[in-house]
Amino acid sequence: MYSQGLNTAEPDSVPDGERAVRFQARIDAEEKIEPNDWMPEAYRRTLVRQISQHAHSEVVGMLPEGNWITRAPSLRRKAALLAKVQDEGGHGLYLYAAAETLGVSREELVDQLLAGKAKYSSIFNYPTLSWADIGAIGWLVDGAAIMNQIPLCRCSFGPYARAMIRVCKEESFHQRQGYEIMLTLCRGTAAQKAMAQDALDRWWWPCLMMFGPPDSQSLHSDTSMKWKIKRFSNDGLRQKFIDATVPQGHFIGLSFPDPELRQDPATGHWEHGPIDWDEFRRVVAGGGFTAQDRLEARRAAHAEGDWVRAAAAAHAAKRAARRNAA
Amino acid sequence: MSTPPTPLWEVFIRSRNGLAHRHVGSVHAADATLALHAARDVYTRRGEGLSIWVVPSAAITASDPAERDMLFEPTASKIYRHPTFYEVPDEVGHM
Numbered sequence: 316m317y318s319q320g321l322n323t324a325e326p327d328s329v330p331d332g333e334r335a336v337r338f339q340a341r342i343d344a345e346e347k348i349e350p351n352d353w354m355p356e357a358y359r360r361t362l363v364r365q366i367s368q369h370a371h372s373e374v375v376g377m378l379p380e381g382n383w384i385t386r387a388p389s390l391r392r393k394a395a396l397l398a399k400v401q402d403e404g405g406h407g408l409y410l411y412a413a414a415e416t417l418g419v420s421r422e423e424l425v426d427q428l429l430a431g432k433a434k435y436s437s438i439f440n441y442p443t444l445s446w447a448d449i450g451a452i453g454w455l456v457d458g459a460a461i462m463n464q465i466p467l468c469r470c471s472f473g474p475y476a477r478a479m480i481r482v483c484k485e486e487s488f489h490q491r492q493g494y495e496i497m498l499t500l501c502r503g504t505a506a507q508k509a510m511a512q513d514a515l516d517r518w519w520w521p522c523l524m525m526f527g528p529p530d531s532q533s534l535h536s537d538t539s540m541k542w543k544i545k546r547f548s549n550d551g552l553r554q555k556f557i558d559a560t561v562p563q564g565h566f567i568g569l570s571f572p573d574p575e576l577r578q579d580p581a582t583g584h585w586e587h588g589p590i591d592w593d594e595f596r597r598v599v600a601g602g603g604f605t606a607q608d609r610l611e612a613r614r615a616a617h618a619e620g621d622w623v624r625a626a627a628a629a630h631a632a633k634r635a636a637r638r639n640a641a
Numbered sequence: 642m643s644t645p646p647t648p649l650w651e652v653f654i655r656s657r658n659g660l661a662h663r664h665v666g667s668v669h670a671a672d673a674t675l676a677l678h679a680a681r682d683v684y685t686r687r688g689e690g691l692s693i694w695v696v697p698s699a700a701i702t703a704s705d706p707a708e709r710d711m712l713f714e715p716t717a718s719k720i721y722r723h724p725t726f727y728e729v730p731d732e733v734g735h736m
Contacts, residue, residue, distance in 0.1 A: 351706045401686065408683050412667045415649070421669055422644040478666075485687070617644075624647065627671035634672065 342543050347473040350416035358542055362472050363417050365544065370410035371428045371435040375609050377403045379443040380452060388446060395492045396449065402489065406482045413474040429614050437598040438525050440606040447500055447507075447514035453493015455515075455522040455560065461486050462556045463526065471543040494563065501567040508568070515564065516572040523587065524595045526553040532592075554584060561585045649698040650676040652683075654690035662694050670695075 335355055341348065348354055377400050384400065387393035411421050427433040438456055443449065464486065467479040500511035527549040539545035547555075561578075564571060575588030598606070647669040653662035665684050670676035676695040685693070704712060720726050729736050 349706065351703065353707075398686075405683050405686065408668070409666060415667075420646060421649075422646050426643050481666075624645070624671070627675055628645070628647070631672035631675075 349473045366414040367424045370407045373407035375435045375439045383449050409478040413478040416474045440598045442605050447510040450493050450496030451514035451518040457489040459522045459525045466546040557585045650695040652680040653694040655692040
Protein backbone atom coordinates (compact mmCIF):
# COMPACT_ATOMS: atom_id res chain seq x y z
CA MET A 316 0.00 0.00 0.00
CA TYR A 317 2.59 2.44 0.86
CA SER A 318 6.05 3.76 0.99
CA GLN A 319 7.19 7.04 2.29
CA GLY A 320 9.91 9.57 2.33
CA LEU A 321 10.86 8.98 5.93
CA ASN A 322 13.44 6.65 4.45
CA THR A 323 16.73 8.46 4.40
CA ALA A 324 19.97 7.08 3.07
CA GLU A 325 23.03 6.58 5.25
CA PRO A 326 25.73 9.09 4.43
CA ASP A 327 28.17 7.38 2.10
CA SER A 328 31.13 8.58 4.13
CA VAL A 329 33.40 5.53 4.37
CA PRO A 330 35.49 5.26 1.25
CA ASP A 331 35.40 1.71 -0.08
CA GLY A 332 38.03 2.44 -2.71
CA GLU A 333 38.19 0.74 -6.05
CA ARG A 334 35.24 -1.59 -5.39
CA ALA A 335 32.98 1.35 -4.60
CA VAL A 336 33.96 3.03 -7.87
CA ARG A 337 33.09 -0.14 -9.80
CA PHE A 338 29.84 -0.47 -7.84
CA GLN A 339 28.80 3.09 -8.73
CA ALA A 340 29.73 2.48 -12.37
CA ARG A 341 27.37 -0.52 -12.45
CA ILE A 342 24.57 1.58 -10.98
CA ASP A 343 25.23 4.39 -13.44
CA ALA A 344 24.99 1.82 -16.25
CA GLU A 345 21.51 0.85 -14.91
CA GLU A 346 22.74 -2.62 -13.92
CA LYS A 347 20.76 -4.25 -11.09
CA ILE A 348 22.58 -5.15 -7.88
CA GLU A 349 21.80 -8.68 -6.63
CA PRO A 350 22.08 -9.94 -3.03
CA ASN A 351 25.45 -11.71 -3.30
CA ASP A 352 27.13 -8.86 -5.18
CA TRP A 353 29.56 -6.65 -3.31
CA MET A 354 27.90 -3.44 -2.07
CA PRO A 355 28.94 -0.58 0.23
CA GLU A 356 27.78 -1.16 3.81
CA ALA A 357 25.85 2.11 3.77
CA TYR A 358 23.91 0.93 0.69
CA ARG A 359 23.04 -2.31 2.47
CA ARG A 360 21.96 -0.55 5.67
CA THR A 361 19.91 2.03 3.78
CA LEU A 362 18.06 -0.70 1.91
CA VAL A 363 17.47 -2.87 4.98
CA ARG A 364 15.96 0.13 6.73
CA GLN A 365 13.88 1.30 3.79
CA ILE A 366 12.57 -2.14 2.76
CA SER A 367 11.79 -3.18 6.34
CA GLN A 368 9.98 0.12 7.06
CA HIS A 369 8.03 -0.47 3.89
CA ALA A 370 7.18 -4.05 4.96
CA HIS A 371 6.14 -2.93 8.45
CA SER A 372 3.89 -0.29 6.87
CA GLU A 373 2.10 -2.92 4.78
CA VAL A 374 1.51 -5.09 7.83
CA VAL A 375 0.42 -2.26 10.15
CA GLY A 376 -1.64 -0.93 7.22
CA MET A 377 -3.91 -3.97 7.53
CA LEU A 378 -5.18 -2.66 10.86
CA PRO A 379 -7.08 0.54 9.99
CA GLU A 380 -8.95 -1.24 7.19
CA GLY A 381 -9.38 -4.51 9.06
CA ASN A 382 -11.34 -2.40 11.52
CA TRP A 383 -14.19 -2.15 8.96
CA ILE A 384 -14.36 -5.68 7.52
CA THR A 385 -17.17 -6.80 9.83
CA ARG A 386 -19.07 -3.55 9.27
CA ALA A 387 -18.82 -3.25 5.48
CA PRO A 388 -22.21 -2.11 4.10
CA SER A 389 -22.66 -5.01 1.63
CA LEU A 390 -21.25 -8.42 0.79
CA ARG A 391 -19.65 -6.96 -2.35
CA ARG A 392 -17.79 -4.33 -0.31
CA LYS A 393 -16.85 -6.88 2.33
CA ALA A 394 -15.37 -9.33 -0.17
CA ALA A 395 -13.36 -6.52 -1.81
CA LEU A 396 -12.08 -5.23 1.53
CA LEU A 397 -11.07 -8.72 2.66
CA ALA A 398 -9.16 -9.24 -0.59
CA LYS A 399 -7.47 -5.85 -0.22
CA VAL A 400 -6.38 -6.45 3.36
CA GLN A 401 -5.08 -9.88 2.35
CA ASP A 402 -3.08 -8.20 -0.43
CA GLU A 403 -1.51 -5.82 2.10
CA GLY A 404 -0.39 -8.82 4.14
CA GLY A 405 1.06 -10.36 0.98
CA HIS A 406 2.89 -7.12 0.14
CA GLY A 407 4.44 -7.14 3.61
CA LEU A 408 5.66 -10.69 3.02
CA TYR A 409 7.21 -9.94 -0.41
CA LEU A 410 9.03 -7.02 1.15
CA TYR A 411 10.29 -8.88 4.24
CA ALA A 412 11.64 -11.53 1.86
CA ALA A 413 13.45 -8.83 -0.17
CA ALA A 414 14.98 -7.38 3.02
CA GLU A 415 16.11 -10.83 4.13
CA THR A 416 18.26 -11.22 1.01
CA LEU A 417 20.45 -8.50 2.58
CA GLY A 418 21.33 -10.67 5.57
CA VAL A 419 18.74 -9.79 8.22
CA SER A 420 16.30 -12.41 9.47
CA ARG A 421 12.51 -12.13 9.33
CA GLU A 422 12.33 -12.71 13.05
CA GLU A 423 14.74 -9.84 13.79
CA LEU A 424 12.62 -7.47 11.71
CA VAL A 425 9.34 -8.58 13.29
CA ASP A 426 10.84 -8.28 16.77
CA GLN A 427 12.03 -4.73 15.98
CA LEU A 428 8.49 -3.76 15.00
CA LEU A 429 6.94 -5.36 18.08
CA ALA A 430 9.52 -3.71 20.33
CA GLY A 431 8.50 -0.33 18.92
CA LYS A 432 12.01 0.24 17.55
CA ALA A 433 11.04 0.28 13.87
CA LYS A 434 9.29 3.02 11.95
CA TYR A 435 6.35 2.60 9.61
CA SER A 436 4.31 5.06 7.59
CA SER A 437 2.74 7.83 9.68
CA ILE A 438 -0.48 7.46 7.70
CA PHE A 439 -1.48 4.33 9.65
CA ASN A 440 -1.41 6.19 12.93
CA TYR A 441 -4.67 7.90 12.02
CA PRO A 442 -7.96 6.25 13.04
CA THR A 443 -10.66 5.06 10.59
CA LEU A 444 -13.76 6.68 12.03
CA SER A 445 -16.37 6.02 9.35
CA TRP A 446 -17.00 3.73 6.36
CA ALA A 447 -16.04 6.63 4.08
CA ASP A 448 -12.52 6.38 5.50
CA ILE A 449 -12.18 3.04 3.71
CA GLY A 450 -12.99 4.83 0.46
CA ALA A 451 -10.56 7.64 1.25
CA ILE A 452 -7.76 5.21 2.13
CA GLY A 453 -8.12 3.25 -1.11
CA TRP A 454 -8.41 6.35 -3.28
CA LEU A 455 -5.86 8.60 -1.55
CA VAL A 456 -3.48 6.47 0.53
CA ASP A 457 -3.15 3.77 -2.12
CA GLY A 458 -3.08 6.46 -4.80
CA ALA A 459 -0.15 8.16 -3.06
CA ALA A 460 1.52 4.78 -2.56
CA ILE A 461 1.27 4.01 -6.28
CA MET A 462 2.98 7.32 -7.13
CA ASN A 463 5.77 6.40 -4.75
CA GLN A 464 6.07 2.77 -5.72
CA ILE A 465 6.09 2.90 -9.49
CA PRO A 466 9.59 4.45 -9.60
CA LEU A 467 10.71 1.83 -7.05
CA CYS A 468 10.06 -0.88 -9.68
CA ARG A 469 13.26 0.46 -11.29
CA CYS A 470 15.24 0.59 -8.04
CA SER A 471 18.87 -0.55 -8.38
CA PHE A 472 18.46 -3.45 -5.93
CA GLY A 473 16.99 -6.40 -7.85
CA PRO A 474 14.91 -8.12 -5.13
CA TYR A 475 13.29 -4.81 -4.05
CA ALA A 476 12.49 -3.86 -7.64
CA ARG A 477 10.96 -7.30 -8.33
CA ALA A 478 8.84 -7.15 -5.16
CA MET A 479 7.59 -3.69 -6.17
CA ILE A 480 6.54 -4.92 -9.61
CA ARG A 481 4.24 -7.49 -7.99
CA VAL A 482 2.96 -4.91 -5.50
CA CYS A 483 2.18 -2.32 -8.19
CA LYS A 484 0.27 -4.86 -10.29
CA GLU A 485 -2.02 -5.53 -7.34
CA GLU A 486 -2.31 -1.95 -6.14
CA SER A 487 -4.49 -0.63 -8.95
CA PHE A 488 -7.58 -2.55 -7.75
CA HIS A 489 -7.10 -1.00 -4.30
CA GLN A 490 -7.28 2.54 -5.59
CA ARG A 491 -10.22 1.90 -7.89
CA GLN A 492 -12.31 0.19 -5.21
CA GLY A 493 -11.65 3.14 -2.89
CA TYR A 494 -12.66 5.72 -5.48
CA GLU A 495 -15.80 3.70 -6.23
CA ILE A 496 -16.77 3.84 -2.55
CA MET A 497 -16.34 7.64 -2.57
CA LEU A 498 -18.27 7.95 -5.84
CA THR A 499 -21.16 5.89 -4.46
CA LEU A 500 -21.33 7.95 -1.27
CA CYS A 501 -21.22 11.20 -3.25
CA ARG A 502 -24.17 10.04 -5.39
CA GLY A 503 -26.12 8.97 -2.29
CA THR A 504 -27.97 10.97 0.36
CA ALA A 505 -26.75 14.32 1.70
CA ALA A 506 -25.56 12.54 4.86
CA GLN A 507 -23.56 10.03 2.80
CA LYS A 508 -21.96 12.78 0.76
CA ALA A 509 -21.10 14.65 3.97
CA MET A 510 -19.44 11.50 5.26
CA ALA A 511 -17.27 11.31 2.12
CA GLN A 512 -16.36 15.00 2.45
CA ASP A 513 -15.44 14.54 6.12
CA ALA A 514 -13.16 11.62 5.21
CA LEU A 515 -11.41 13.67 2.51
CA ASP A 516 -11.02 16.57 4.96
CA ARG A 517 -9.23 14.33 7.47
CA TRP A 518 -7.10 12.26 5.07
CA TRP A 519 -5.95 14.87 2.55
CA TRP A 520 -3.10 16.46 4.52
CA PRO A 521 -1.78 13.21 6.02
CA CYS A 522 -1.67 11.80 2.46
CA LEU A 523 0.42 14.73 1.23
CA MET A 524 2.81 14.01 4.13
CA MET A 525 3.25 10.43 2.91
CA PHE A 526 5.73 11.73 0.32
CA GLY A 527 8.06 12.80 3.10
CA PRO A 528 9.64 16.11 4.08
CA PRO A 529 10.12 18.84 1.45
CA ASP A 530 13.24 18.52 -0.69
CA SER A 531 14.77 21.52 1.08
CA GLN A 532 14.76 19.56 4.39
CA SER A 533 15.29 16.03 3.16
CA LEU A 534 18.57 14.64 4.48
CA HIS A 535 20.79 12.41 2.33
CA SER A 536 18.19 12.24 -0.39
CA ASP A 537 20.97 12.82 -2.90
CA THR A 538 22.76 9.64 -1.77
CA SER A 539 19.61 7.62 -2.40
CA MET A 540 19.33 9.27 -5.81
CA LYS A 541 22.98 8.53 -6.59
CA TRP A 542 22.40 4.86 -5.74
CA LYS A 543 19.17 4.85 -7.77
CA ILE A 544 17.18 3.60 -4.80
CA LYS A 545 15.11 6.74 -5.24
CA ARG A 546 14.44 8.27 -8.64
CA PHE A 547 12.24 11.29 -7.99
CA SER A 548 12.28 13.89 -5.24
CA ASN A 549 9.61 13.98 -2.51
CA ASP A 550 8.21 17.28 -3.80
CA GLY A 551 8.13 16.06 -7.40
CA LEU A 552 6.10 12.97 -6.49
CA ARG A 553 3.81 14.98 -4.20
CA GLN A 554 3.05 17.38 -7.06
CA LYS A 555 2.28 14.48 -9.41
CA PHE A 556 -0.14 13.05 -6.85
CA ILE A 557 -1.92 16.37 -6.32
CA ASP A 558 -2.25 16.99 -10.06
CA ALA A 559 -3.76 13.54 -10.58
CA THR A 560 -6.06 13.58 -7.56
CA VAL A 561 -7.62 17.05 -7.44
CA PRO A 562 -9.65 16.63 -10.68
CA GLN A 563 -10.84 13.18 -9.47
CA GLY A 564 -12.17 14.79 -6.28
CA HIS A 565 -13.85 17.65 -8.14
CA PHE A 566 -15.48 15.15 -10.52
CA ILE A 567 -17.43 13.56 -7.66
CA GLY A 568 -18.29 16.98 -6.21
CA LEU A 569 -15.88 17.06 -3.26
CA SER A 570 -13.79 20.02 -2.18
CA PHE A 571 -10.28 19.88 -0.75
CA PRO A 572 -9.51 21.23 2.75
CA ASP A 573 -6.91 23.69 1.45
CA PRO A 574 -8.05 27.31 0.88
CA GLU A 575 -4.83 28.02 -1.03
CA LEU A 576 -5.29 25.17 -3.53
CA ARG A 577 -5.33 26.69 -7.03
CA GLN A 578 -4.35 25.66 -10.51
CA ASP A 579 -1.53 27.62 -12.07
CA PRO A 580 -2.89 28.53 -15.51
CA ALA A 581 0.62 28.68 -16.99
CA THR A 582 1.89 25.26 -15.85
CA GLY A 583 -1.39 23.43 -15.24
CA HIS A 584 -0.07 22.29 -11.84
CA TRP A 585 -2.21 22.51 -8.70
CA GLU A 586 -0.45 24.58 -6.05
CA HIS A 587 -1.08 23.74 -2.40
CA GLY A 588 -0.86 25.63 0.89
CA PRO A 589 1.77 24.97 3.60
CA ILE A 590 1.96 21.50 5.14
CA ASP A 591 2.12 21.13 8.95
CA TRP A 592 5.43 19.24 9.27
CA ASP A 593 5.36 19.41 13.05
CA GLU A 594 2.32 17.16 12.96
CA PHE A 595 4.16 14.79 10.60
CA ARG A 596 7.12 14.47 12.97
CA ARG A 597 4.82 13.93 15.92
CA VAL A 598 2.88 11.16 14.19
CA VAL A 599 5.96 9.37 12.77
CA ALA A 600 7.47 9.38 16.24
CA GLY A 601 4.41 7.43 17.41
CA GLY A 602 2.60 10.19 19.24
CA GLY A 603 -1.06 9.71 19.98
CA PHE A 604 -3.42 6.98 21.03
CA THR A 605 -3.72 5.27 17.65
CA ALA A 606 0.03 4.50 17.38
CA GLN A 607 -0.09 2.73 20.71
CA ASP A 608 -3.20 0.86 19.63
CA ARG A 609 -1.53 -0.31 16.39
CA LEU A 610 1.48 -1.75 18.20
CA GLU A 611 -0.69 -3.42 20.80
CA ALA A 612 -2.76 -5.04 18.05
CA ARG A 613 0.41 -6.35 16.35
CA ARG A 614 1.79 -7.66 19.64
CA ALA A 615 -1.48 -9.41 20.46
CA ALA A 616 -1.65 -11.02 16.99
CA HIS A 617 1.95 -12.22 17.32
CA ALA A 618 1.42 -13.59 20.83
CA GLU A 619 -1.81 -15.34 19.81
CA GLY A 620 0.06 -17.01 16.94
CA ASP A 621 2.76 -18.29 19.25
CA TRP A 622 1.20 -21.71 19.86
CA VAL A 623 0.65 -22.16 16.10
CA ARG A 624 4.32 -21.58 15.35
CA ALA A 625 5.34 -23.86 18.21
CA ALA A 626 2.94 -26.62 17.09
CA ALA A 627 4.11 -26.41 13.46
CA ALA A 628 7.76 -26.61 14.53
CA ALA A 629 7.06 -29.57 16.86
CA HIS A 630 5.16 -31.40 14.12
CA ALA A 631 7.98 -30.81 11.60
CA ALA A 632 10.57 -32.04 14.12
CA LYS A 633 8.54 -35.19 14.87
CA ARG A 634 8.13 -36.01 11.17
CA ALA A 635 11.82 -35.41 10.51
CA ALA A 636 12.76 -37.70 13.41
CA ARG A 637 10.48 -40.45 12.03
CA ARG A 638 12.01 -40.12 8.59
CA ASN A 639 15.50 -40.38 10.04
CA ALA A 640 14.55 -43.47 12.08
CA ALA A 641 13.04 -45.26 9.06
CA MET B 642 11.53 -12.59 24.08
CA SER B 643 12.85 -13.06 20.58
CA THR B 644 10.93 -15.05 18.00
CA PRO B 645 12.52 -18.45 17.14
CA PRO B 646 13.51 -18.78 13.46
CA THR B 647 11.30 -20.63 10.94
CA PRO B 648 13.00 -22.24 7.89
CA LEU B 649 13.08 -20.36 4.58
CA TRP B 650 11.81 -21.89 1.31
CA GLU B 651 12.18 -20.74 -2.28
CA VAL B 652 8.99 -20.77 -4.34
CA PHE B 653 8.76 -21.71 -8.03
CA ILE B 654 5.53 -21.44 -10.02
CA ARG B 655 4.48 -22.82 -13.41
CA SER B 656 2.12 -20.18 -14.76
CA ARG B 657 0.64 -22.50 -17.41
CA ASN B 658 1.36 -25.85 -18.96
CA GLY B 659 4.13 -25.67 -21.53
CA LEU B 660 6.18 -23.22 -19.44
CA ALA B 661 8.92 -24.04 -16.94
CA HIS B 662 8.54 -23.35 -13.22
CA ARG B 663 9.95 -19.93 -12.45
CA HIS B 664 11.32 -18.51 -9.21
CA VAL B 665 8.84 -16.02 -7.74
CA GLY B 666 10.03 -15.43 -4.17
CA SER B 667 10.31 -17.10 -0.80
CA VAL B 668 8.25 -17.99 2.26
CA HIS B 669 8.92 -19.09 5.83
CA ALA B 670 7.35 -22.37 7.01
CA ALA B 671 8.03 -25.15 9.49
CA ASP B 672 7.78 -27.91 6.85
CA ALA B 673 7.17 -28.58 3.15
CA THR B 674 3.38 -28.93 3.47
CA LEU B 675 3.02 -25.60 5.24
CA ALA B 676 5.46 -24.02 2.78
CA LEU B 677 3.16 -25.09 -0.10
CA HIS B 678 0.14 -23.62 1.71
CA ALA B 679 1.95 -20.35 2.36
CA ALA B 680 3.24 -20.17 -1.22
CA ARG B 681 -0.30 -20.66 -2.53
CA ASP B 682 -1.64 -17.85 -0.33
CA VAL B 683 1.21 -15.43 -0.94
CA TYR B 684 1.99 -15.95 -4.63
CA THR B 685 -1.18 -17.21 -6.39
CA ARG B 686 -4.02 -14.91 -5.34
CA ARG B 687 -4.87 -14.01 -8.95
CA GLY B 688 -4.52 -17.15 -10.99
CA GLU B 689 -0.75 -16.84 -11.36
CA GLY B 690 -0.12 -20.56 -11.49
CA LEU B 691 -1.08 -24.19 -12.03
CA SER B 692 1.76 -25.80 -10.12
CA ILE B 693 4.04 -24.84 -7.23
CA TRP B 694 7.44 -26.15 -6.18
CA VAL B 695 8.96 -25.26 -2.81
CA VAL B 696 12.64 -25.95 -2.12
CA PRO B 697 14.50 -25.40 1.17
CA SER B 698 16.63 -22.27 0.57
CA ALA B 699 19.52 -23.98 2.36
CA ALA B 700 19.51 -26.71 -0.33
CA ILE B 701 20.47 -24.27 -3.08
CA THR B 702 24.10 -24.03 -4.13
CA ALA B 703 24.80 -20.79 -5.96
CA SER B 704 27.73 -19.62 -8.08
CA ASP B 705 29.86 -16.87 -6.60
CA PRO B 706 29.27 -13.46 -8.22
CA ALA B 707 32.99 -12.72 -7.71
CA GLU B 708 33.74 -15.56 -10.14
CA ARG B 709 31.34 -14.24 -12.72
CA ASP B 710 34.00 -13.21 -15.21
CA MET B 711 35.89 -16.48 -14.93
CA LEU B 712 32.72 -18.52 -15.37
CA PHE B 713 30.92 -16.63 -18.06
CA GLU B 714 33.31 -14.36 -19.93
CA PRO B 715 34.75 -17.17 -22.13
CA THR B 716 31.33 -17.65 -23.76
CA ALA B 717 31.39 -14.06 -24.98
CA SER B 718 34.57 -14.61 -26.99
CA LYS B 719 33.27 -17.71 -28.80
CA ILE B 720 31.25 -15.90 -31.40
CA TYR B 721 31.47 -18.93 -33.73
CA ARG B 722 28.81 -20.52 -31.49
CA HIS B 723 26.22 -18.14 -32.92
CA PRO B 724 24.54 -18.61 -36.32
CA THR B 725 25.29 -15.07 -37.44
CA PHE B 726 29.03 -15.91 -37.44
CA TYR B 727 28.57 -17.90 -40.68
CA GLU B 728 28.13 -16.36 -44.05
CA VAL B 729 25.30 -17.56 -46.28
CA PRO B 730 24.68 -15.67 -49.57
CA ASP B 731 21.38 -13.78 -49.76
CA GLU B 732 20.41 -15.81 -52.84
CA VAL B 733 20.20 -18.93 -50.69
CA GLY B 734 17.32 -17.41 -48.74
CA HIS B 735 16.37 -18.04 -45.14
CA MET B 736 18.37 -20.72 -43.35
